[in-house]
Amino acid sequence: MPQFQAGALPRRKAKRPKPAGEGKAEATALADSDVEEADIAALARASLKEGEVILGEGSGQQGGLVDLEVADKRGICNAPALLQKLSDIEYKVPEGAKRVPWVDTLAIEDQQTLPSDVKSKDGVKLESMFVGLATNAVKEAYRRLKVRPGPNHRSDAL
Numbered sequence: 001m002p003q004f005q006a007g008a009l010p011r012r013k014a015k016r017p018k019p020a021g022e023g024k025a026e027a028t029a030l031a032d033s034d035v036e037e038a039d040i041a042a043l044a045r046a047s048l049k050e051g052e053v054i055l056g057e058g059s060g061q062q063g064g065l066v067d068l069e070v071a072d073k074r075g076i077c078n079a080p081a082l083l084q085k086l087s088d089i090e091y092k093v094p095e096g097a098k099r100v101p102w103v104d105t106l107a108i109e110d111q112q113t114l115p116s117d118v119k120s121k122d123g124v125k126l127e128s129m130f131v132g133l134a135t136n137a138v139k140e141a142y143r144r145l146k147v148r149p150g151p152n153h154r155s156d157a158l
Contacts, residue, residue, distance in 0.1 A: 051080040102144060108137040 044054060054076060093100050114129050145152045 048076065049078070052076050052078045103148060106141065108141050110137055110140070112136065 048054070091100055091105065110133060112133060114126075114133075118126050118129055120126065
């Protein structure tokens with residue numbers, strides 16, 4: 001019996017269709033491969049937990065069936081769990097403070113933006129703009145560290 005990874009669905013080979021003259025009753029029923037795909041899709045939907053959905057653009061769903069290739073490529077998104085985790089790891093404002101102290105985050109937000117005439121295909125020009133933005137951010141961070149009371153360097157023991 002083949003071994004499968006946890007959470008992976010087994011892939012089955014599609015059966016060859018029977019010749020056209022072997023029964024008209026079977027022509028109205030679903031082909032074996034369609035039934036197998038529907039079973040796999042039903043198993044995938046049944047294994048979803050609360051808030052999980054199989055991602056897709058909507059075009060992959062026909063009659064309630066999910067395109068399995070789209071589901072494999074796009075994965076499963078549990079949006080409520082992601083939002084909960086985001087709020088769990090968010091840095092909260094300390095009591096008695098109006099905002100998070102800069103030294104706790106060291107985040108530099110610059111108001112300067114890239115000019116509209118610089119496009120993604122302008123490689124060297126775009127890179128030079130990024131270097132300029134990064135240089136300004138480093139200068140601002142250095143200025144903030146200099147005005148902050150206390151040591152701003154690593155100890156010699158490190």
